[in-house]
Amino acid sequence: VEQLCGEKVSKSMVSELTKKLDPVVKEWANRPLDRQYYNYIYVDAMYIKVREYHRVVSKAVYIALGVNSQDRREILGFRVANRESKETWIEFFESLKSRGLQPPKLVISDAHEGLKAAITKSFLN
Template structure:
């Protein structure tokens, strides 16, 4: 998210600088009114970390992105939401155009908006399909979220399969995300096979809930990995037990119920 947020901000800065110059960067255009002259780098603190923004410099006059530097909180929220939406639903020119207008940037041409949408789409695709070569990821956590989405004229329920891992430096990373029609053995198997094809090997321990679909998929795709039940899910299962009034639930009954 931090890398895509940084790249998206720099895309917008470059596009607006081209607008000020009345021509795209590196293009010989008789209508050009100014030229680019390198960048000045500045750190921008956000909720996802510090990003390096490259503010274009001009040969004549100066370019000041007031929409970013004076309204950074609102801009950060809008950009983060846009990047997350692009990751989940894909990138479209209309979504990028709505984002540009919400930031108060006016006069952006349709071709510039289309180019930015294409670039952001490529960023998202590169992240989703990137090789998992920062491992080995000895510890992997898998879980699923149930969400409602709109498909055409219907609202349906889907499962978002997520996997995070601890890399060689001890930091947690998002390894992959996939939307499935249901949380089943086949969906988890396909998800794990995709992770394995991207380089997820030498997994020592996988932590998840006790869903039978995920446990079968782990045994099929990562037969050498150990499995551990998530203690948070286990505690929630215990708290969800409801005994009839006047009936005491013993330890043996609890273990069978879980």
């Protein structure tokens, strides 16, 4: 922040901002997805380093981006998991469906075997 904005930020300031932002992020992350239809959904996972129990570990971040009938893109959801697997992809898709997501016309993804299997199970069966 200091490099970007020229201001120092204390740990307590970050903590206070996080407390204020948590409810906003939680509301966004749990919003209903049944208000419009998403023709296409792009899904992928990326790995980030996070501090967990006083160690730095690698975590998978699942993300789904929907394209609606007005061709507008929208992040539908994300989830952090220990690794990328069929089971965690299915859990992620089920969480989106529980918020009202309907099966799209097309799901765009890479060729990760677990992801392909989860797409089939979650949207084609």
